[in-house]
Every structure is written in structure tokens, then in C-alpha cells.
Amino acid sequence: PANKPVLGIETSCDETGVALLRWEPSAPGNGLLSHTLYSQIKLHAEYGGVVPELASRDHVRKLLPLVREALAQAGLTPADLGGVAYTAGPGLVGALLVGASAARAMAWALGVPAIGVHHMEGHLLAPLLEENPPEPPFVALLVSGGHSMLVEVKGIGEYKILGDTLDDAAGEAFDKTAKLMGLPYPGGPALAKLAEQGKPGVFRFSRPMTDRPGLDFSFSGLKTQVLLAWQQSDQSEQTRADIARGFEEAIVDTMIIKCRRALQATGAKRLVIAGGVGANKRLRAELAAAGEKDGFQTYFPRLAFCTDNGAMIALAGAIRLAHGQHQDESVQVFPRWDL
Ligand code: KG4
Ligand code: ZN
Secondary structure (H helix, E strand, C coil), X not given: CCCCCEEEEECCCCEEEEEEECCCCCCHHHHEEEEEEEXXXXXXXXXXXXXXXXXXXXXXXXXXXXXXXXXXXXCCCHHHCCEEEEEEECCXXXXXXXXXXXXXXXXXXXXXXXXXXXXXXXXXXXXXXXXXXXXXXEEEEEECCCCEEEEEEEECCEEXXXXXXXXXXXXXXXXXXXXHCCCCCCHHHHXXXXXXXXXXXCCCCCCCCCCCCXXXXXXXXXXXXXXXXXXXXXXXXXXXXXXXXXXXXXXXXXXXXXXXXXXXXXXXXXXXEECHHHHCHHHXXXXXXXXXXXXXXXXXXXXXXXXXCCHHHHHHHHHHHHCCCCCCCXXXXXXXXXX
16 A cells, blocks of 8 residues: 555654655655644643643544544545554553554554554654655754654664663753753743843853763753752843753753764764754754754754654654555554664
8 A cells, every 4th residue: 555645643742643644755745645733731731741641531532633634634534544653652651552542443444554653763754754855874863852862874764773861861851951940841942942042151061971982862960060050040030041041052062062973983974853852943053053064964854843743653654554564453552662
């Protein structure tokens, strides 16, 4: 069913994402037909973080209406589908099970194959949904709420992890740092926004693990540095913005140093940036500038495809289905799953 539309379903955390894609490598956006998203951010905000059980229940409520909406947008009916792809992990087990069960049930009812996709492969392939997509080989910086990874991509499905986080992921560091300075959930985007008002150079934090060789990340010490700086400060609005600026610069600098190293080590000339933190403006601007200077090309998904979405899952699933991959009828999910 290589050229039939594939339904993609993402429910690993707090966004319900659904998309339809008819995989065509030469078509703009690789054949994306429609995509819909429901974010649960408001639901979890009053608890200061994602409440897993509430997330699962909200996915149950929103998933089928979103599937209907995505089909309507693309002018399709379920009978047009050639396969169903869903996020099988990593993520929250209950949330994953909602997407997996629904996807499996639909595929079974329609008599089409279903495939469980790795959430991070989805993120990694998201830049292929844009114009001028990157050709492998490339290096991917995957920075989300749960992961900070550098991956060498020799081809689709051929991944070598070059570096990983030893403690907090980049998005987690943003979120925790925002929280300790009293910013509301979700902290990452709020902290980034505040940093725009901050003055550069007022606070300088270290660039963790850049003084020794290697491509791993460690961001939890940075959080502690910020906590101390914040506690010892006058805690004014301007100071909060200045600290946010210093923190963001430290994270962005660290990532640029590691990306340069990864490109040098692999000889790759293309860098893909994806995952929720890939939506960070400073990171995007500074990596693009580094690319101009060093002679590598940078590729970013649009902002809506940096954070979790169904389109990246539809794409990753459609490619695998087109290569004849699918799984037997099982709703197994993998809350922890290495790429
Ligand atoms: O990829 P994603 O939507 O979910 C995971 O797979 O984890 O990433 C969410 C993460 C959160 O930690 C959020 O704070 C962070 O991405 N994030 C940002 C920005 N937008 C989202 N961090 C920094 N700057 C942003 N503009
Ligand atoms: Zn994600």
C-alpha cells in the first residue's frame, strides 16, 4: 500500500496529534495531507506538570474527534487508508496505550497494517516535512522534554547515538529552571520569552561538559547554579529576565559546541535540529549562524513540528510501511525504549 494515505497518531505525553500522509519523497512535505493537534497544556497547568492519568483520559476524549477532523480536512474516508502508525514509545504508559489501542483497532477493522513508531525517530524525521528536506547522511540534534541526543543518521533507519544526556534533558532543564524562578508550567517557552527581555552578560553560567572531549550532555548542574543565583539576587523582574538570558545562552552555547564536534567527528555537512527545544529562537538563530560560518547546512522543522505532533509519526510510519515493515496484532507499548 505504498501510495495509500497513512494515518499517524501521537499520544505519548500531553499532546494528541493526528495526521494523514501519502508518502511521496519528491512531493512537498513528503506528501503530508492534513494534521490536527490538541494540546492538554491548560489541563495540566494548575498542577505544575503533566498528570499521567489525566493525560490518558484526555487522549481518550480527543483522539477520535481529531481523526475525523484530519480525514475531513484531507477529504478522505477511513476506507481510503493504507495503514495506521502510532507512537509506541518512549512516553507515559497510559497515554501510549490509548494511541496504540485505537490505532490497532482501526487497522484491524479496516484490514490494513499497523506500525508502532519510535517517538524520537518521529522527531528526527520531522524536517523532512518541510521544503528542501535534508538528505542523509546528517547529524541530528534531538532536544525535547525527555531527551538530549546527538545522532548520526547514515540513512533512514540507520542511526548511531553519538551523545546522550547524563541527567536532565534540555527541555527538562528549561522547565525545571523556569519553575524554580516561579514561572508557570510549561516553563520552557515562558523562560525563553523572558530571556528576550534579559540583558546579556549580567549572569554567566558554565557550559557543562564542554571542557573535555565527548558528546554527552549534562544540564542538572546548571539548574543548581541558577537556583543559587536566583536565591542570592534581589529577585526583581529584570533580574529574573537577566538570569533567564544567562541560562539560555549557556544551554545554547553548549549545544553549539557539541554540534560542531559531532559534525567534525562524522564529517557530515548537514545538521538537523528537532524536538521541542528546537523551537527555541536563540538556538535556531545561533546554529544557523554557526552553519554559515563553518560551512554546514542547518534544517529545522516549522515550530509546530518541533514539539509533539502527529505528522512526524505519520511520516516515520509511512516510510516503514512502504518498506514492508509492520507488526503483528499486539498493543504492546515501550515506555522506555532506546532509539
Ligand atoms: O518534543 P516535545 O514537545 O515533547 C517531548 O517529547 O518531550 O518537547 C517539549 C519540551 C518541553 O520541555 C518544553 O519546555 C520545551 O520542549 N520547549 C522549549 C521551547 N518550546 C518548547 N524550550 C525552550 N525554548 C522554547 N521556545
Ligand atoms: Zn517529543
